[in-house]
Amino acid sequence: MKFFVLTEPFRFEMKELPVPELKDDEILITIKKVGICGSEITAYRGVHKYRIPPVILGHEMAGAVSAIGRDVRRFKEGDRVVVKPHTFCGKCPNCLRGEQNICREKKVLGSREWPGAFGAFIVSPEYLVHALPDAVGNEEAALLDPLCVGLHAVRQARVQAGDRVAILGAGSIGLSTLLIARTAGAETYITDVKRTNLDIAKTLGATGAFNVAQEGEGPRLDQWAADLPLDAVFITAGVESEVPRALKMVGRGGRVVVIAHFHNPDISVDMFTLLTQEKRLQGSITYTGLDLDRGIHLLAQKAVDVRPLISERRNMGEIQSCFERLSAGEEGLIKILLTP
Numbered sequence: 249m250k251f252f253v254l255t256e257p258f259r260f261e262m263k264e265l266p267v268p269e270l271k272d273d274e275i276l277i278t279i280k281k282v283g284i285c286g287s288e289i290t291a292y293r294g295v296h297k298y299r300i301p302p303v304i305l306g307h308e309m310a311g312a313v314s315a316i317g318r319d320v321r322r323f324k325e326g327d328r329v330v331v332k333p334h335t336f337c338g339k340c341p342n343c344l345r346g347e348q349n350i351c352r353e354k355k356v357l358g359s360r361e362w363p364g365a366f367g368a369f370i371v372s373p374e375y376l377v378h379a380l381p382d383a384v385g386n387e388e389a390a391l392l393d394p395l396c397v398g399l400h401a402v403r404q405a406r407v408q409a410g411d412r413v414a415i416l417g418a419g420s421i422g423l424s425t426l427l428i429a430r431t432a433g434a435e436t437y438i439t440d441v442k443r444t445n446l447d448i449a450k451t452l453g454a455t456g457a458f459n460v461a462q463e464g465e466g467p468r469l470d471q472w473a474a475d476l477p478l479d480a481v482f483i484t485a486g487v488e489s490e491v492p493r494a495l496k497m498v499g500r501g502g503r504v505v506v507i508a509h510f511h512n513p514d515i516s517v518d519m520f521t522l523l524t525q526e527k528r529l530q531g532s533i534t535y536t537g538l539d540l541d542r543g544i545h546l547l548a549q550k551a552v553d554v555r556p557l558i559s560e561r562r563n564m565g566e567i568q569s570c571f572e573r574l575s576a577g578e579e580g581l582i583k584i585l586l587t588p
């Protein structure tokens with residue numbers, strides 16, 4: 249079976265791998281569609297913490313069950329499924345509080361510990377597999393990963409109907425956050441440096457969009473937020489200066505939610521204002537099984553449409569050139585979906 253292994257930074261190689269013997273609780277899932285995630289671009293450049301070559305990347309997948317272990321009860325061959333791409337123990341204090349996403353036992357799909365979806369199949373324990381209803385197609389399902397990152401972040405910020413929120417960065421996570429904030433009834437504003445991304449944000453229902461690459465737009469954004477403060481600000485692009493900016497933009501009692509990774513995470517913020525105005529600075533990492541179920545439900549109900557995020561559909565054999573173009577930051581590329 250064909251797999252595309254990142255053998256060293258900037259280089260994929262096609263390898264043939266055998267179908268493995270399944271453990272009793274495992275499921276073999278044939279890959280139908282898989283998206284390329286920003287975290288994988290970091291891995292491609294050789295600077296990701298856990299996704300270290302040689303590695304089979306790929307976690308934004310939709311697939312179908314091909315074989316099941318002896319103890320698997322909830323699934324049968326042919327079932328259409330997605331996988332929550334992070335393991336958890338189910339027993340620690342965080343798991344017991346429903347915070348599976350911050351369990352210490354976390355292993356991620358698309359690492360050396362758990363080979364990913366850039367190939368013919370993956371193997372997953374049953375407890376991480378979620379069924380797809382007929383109403384959710386494979387392409388949309390492959391977008392569930394970024395969608396649920398946005399869903400979790402919006403839940404962290406406790407966004408309510410009528411809230412004014414800003415999203416700094418209009419990549420696939422920023423646009424997903426926008427879609428979910430809209431379903432929560434928020435008025436949404438978004439920033440980016442790419443025109444195409446902002447145009448898509450507007451078609452997805454953003455009330456306003458700021459192109460911060462244009463001269464004068466940064467100060468205009470800050471002034472605009474000062475005139476009418478925001479209830480929540482989401483940081484989805486890893487630009488260090490956005491953290492103090494977001495804390496300034498958010499109003500008294502407002503929430504700043506950090507979803508992005510920063511190259512230099514040691515960032516100084518104005519703690520006096522944070523203290524006296526009860527502003528909250530909150531991290532948001534991946535999502536839980538409950539978030540994933542909610543994401544699937546939103547897609548099935550047609551409450552959100554993720555399809556505008558798909559920029560291109562490619563054969564997995566073209567993976568090398570797809571990564572080269574994404575790594576170069578090509579304008580207009582948001583999500584590329586690969587088919588094995």
Ligand SMILES: [Zn+2]
Nearest residue numbers: 285308393394
């Ligand atoms: Zn991802």
Ligand SMILES: [Zn+2]
Nearest residue numbers: 337340343351
């Ligand atoms: Zn745990």
